[in-house]
Amino acid sequence: MSLAVDLFSVIAVAAGAFFFLAGTAGLLRFPDAFTRLHALTKADNLGLGLVVLGLLPQVGGVVAGLKLVCIWLLVQLSGATASQLIARGLRRRGAPP
Amino acid sequence: MIVALNVGLVALILGLAVWAIVAREPFAAVVGFIAYGLLLTLVWVQLHGIDVALTEAAIGGGLTGALLIGAATRLRGTEAEARAERPGPATRWLAAAVSVAVTLALAACVLVLPVPAPTLAPEVAAHMAATEVGNPITSVLLAFRAMDTLLEAIVLLFALIGVWSLTPDRFWGGRPGLRQGYDANGILAYAARLLPPIGIVAGIYIFWVGADRPGGKFQGATILAAMWLLVMMAGLADAPPIRRTWLRALLVAGPLAFIAVGLVGAVRAGAFLAYPPGLAKPLILAIEFALMPTLTLILGLMLVGTPQRGDTP
Numbered sequence: 257m258s259l260a261v262d263l264f265s266v267i268a269v270a271a272g273a274f275f276f277l278a279g280t281a282g283l284l285r286f287p288d289a290f291t292r293l294h295a296l297t298k299a300d301n302l303g304l305g306l307v308v309l310g311l312l313p314q315v316g317g318v319v320a321g322l323k324l325v326c327i328w329l330l331v332q333l334s335g336a337t338a339s340q341l342i343a344r345g346l347r348r349r350g351a352p353p
Numbered sequence: 354m355i356v357a358l359n360v361g362l363v364a365l366i367l368g369l370a371v372w373a374i375v376a377r378e379p380f381a382a383v384v385g386f387i388a389y390g391l392l393l394t395l396v397w398v399q400l401h402g403i404d405v406a407l408t409e410a411a412i413g414g415g416l417t418g419a420l421l422i423g424a425a426t427r428l429r430g431t432e433a434e435a436r437a438e439r440p441g442p443a444t445r446w447l448a449a450a451v452s453v454a455v456t457l458a459l460a461a462c463v464l465v466l467p468v469p470a471p472t473l474a475p476e477v478a479a480h481m482a483a484t485e486v487g488n489p490i491t492s493v494l495l496a497f498r499a500m501d502t503l504l505e506a507i508v509l510l511f512a513l514i515g516v517w518s519l520t521p522d523r524f525w526g527g528r529p530g531l532r533q534g535y536d537a538n539g540i541l542a543y544a545a546r547l548l549p550p551i552g553i554v555a556g557i558y559i560f561w562v563g564a565d566r567p568g569g570k571f572q573g574a575t576i577l578a579a580m581w582l583l584v585m586m587a588g589l590a591d592a593p594p595i596r597r598t599w600l601r602a603l604l605v606a607g608p609l610a611f612i613a614v615g616l617v618g619a620v621r622a623g624a625f626l627a628y629p630p631g632l633a634k635p636l637i638l639a640i641e642f643a644l645m646p647t648l649t650l651i652l653g654l655m656l657v658g659t660p661q662r663g664d665t666p
Contacts, residue, residue, distance in 0.1 A: 330551070333544065340540040 261313045268310030275303035289346050293339045300335040304328055359399060366392050379425040379432070386421060390414025403567035404490040407559070411575035419582075419656055485634035487565030494569070495637045499626045503611045506644055509651045510608060517595060520659045526596030527660040535588030545587030552580040560645055564634075570641050574648035581653045592657050600650070607647030611640050 279299020286292045308328045312321050366389060373385035390413040397406035428435075440448075477489055477497065484492040494502045520527075536542055560573030584590045593600050614636050618627040628636050 333547065337540055337544040344540075 265310040265314055268306050272303045272306030272308075272310065275299055275306065279303060290343060293343055297335055297339055301332055304331055362392060362395060362399070366396065379428055380422070383418065383421040383425045387414050387418035390418060404488070404569065407567060407569075407572040411572045415579070416575055416652060416656070423656070423658065483630075483633060484628075484637065486637060488563060488567065488569075490567070491563055491569060491637070495640060496628065496633060499611075499615070499640075503608065503615065503626070506608045506611060506647065509648065509655075510604060513604070513651050513655050516655055516659060520595075521661075524660040524662060526594060527663045528594045529592045529654060529660045530585070530657040531661055532591070533586055533588040539587070541583075541587040542589060545583045545589050549580040549584060552576055552583075556580065560641070563641070564638065570645050570648055574645055575652055577645075577649040578653035578656070581649065582656055585653075585657065592654070595654075595660055603646055603650055605647075607644035610643035614640055 276299045279295050282295025283292050308324045315321050369385050369389040373382045376382040394406045394410040481492050484496040486492045556573045556576035559568040563569030615626040619625045621629040
């Protein structure tokens with residue numbers, strides 16, 4: 257049982273790390289700011305979400321688990337806000353969407 | 354495994370430090386500096402200095418980063434000029450040589466420290482019970498080295514006065530910063546309504562647990578100031594005019610309360626800032642409670658900057 261839980265953690269965290277890697281590759285390789293933002297939000301939401309999901313069975317407590325989920329939600333909120341603001345700033349400055 | 358992670362962390366930090374120095378654009382350098390501060394936070398966590406890590410994240414990376422971003426934005430107009438009057442190679446080599454010499458001297462100082470390094474930690478541990486505070490950092494900051502903390506609070510006040518002293522004469526006493534546009538359906542207004550309730554609870558919690566666990570007034574005040582700034586940036590509330598009496602009273606209330614407690618100690622316990630036996634914890638809490646609003650206001654107003662318009666909203 258414990259082995260299965262550990263395996264689940266490893267797979268989920270590795271998948272999260274993969275999304276961060278893909279997000280970084282997108283940030284470096286995509287041609288303009290809007291697509292780069294798109295790549296970054298994937299890394300934030302999915303990558304961190306999977307890492308948190310993988311760590312949840314390991315924290316050994318409901319409160320600590322809730323804290324992790326809260327961190328994920330807060331990062332999502334700030335990421336979404338910041339990317340919206342950047343995209344709006346670009347639009348106002350006349351960059352083609 | 355942990356060693357590999359630490360080595361990677363150190364390599365990243367050194368790389369970012371070099372980047373912050375050699376980056377041509379001030380804005381790029383500032384971004385490098387903020388990332389550097391956040392990674393430094395991880396280093397402090399690895400060294401089990403959670404209090405320092407919290408301070409570094411809140412003030413070193415966050416607040417200083419925001420101040421530097423403001424400075425970089427304001428310097429943008431003068432960048433071309435500054436580049437034109439670039440110092441000659443002799444000056445730059447000299448500056449590089451001095452910097453390298455200072456770095457080497459610091460490294461040498463660290464390396465020649467005796468093992469184990471001289472420490473006052475056992476003294477603190479032995480006398481901590483007298484302060485009745487559970488967190489050794491708090492008992493150092495507010496009992497054994499309370500003078501430093503008092504001067505720190507006063508220095509911050511002077512910094513704010515320094516910022517205000519740059520105000521153009523016609524705006525003196527007016528509202529700091531530019532008027533922010535308000536977009537009721539904007540994403541910033543949405544975040545400014547959603548985040549502050551969470552941030553205020555987190556800030557006060559970090560302030561409150563500081564007595565017994567990592568946390569404290571500086572870290573908590575930074576979070577509260579950030580929430581205040583978010584509300585102001587979204588246009589939901591305006592900055593108060595700096596002529597307001599309540600504002601100025603709150604700004605000096607913290608340091609004044611600190612000095613008053615110090616004088617009580619001078620009369621009752623025989624030394625400035627000494628606490629009478631049995632009253633240490635209530636007095637420490639009183640200082641913390643008095644300093645919290647002052648610090649929040651100072652940190653927030655320092656970021657908003659100089660008054661740039663009159664009294665009217």
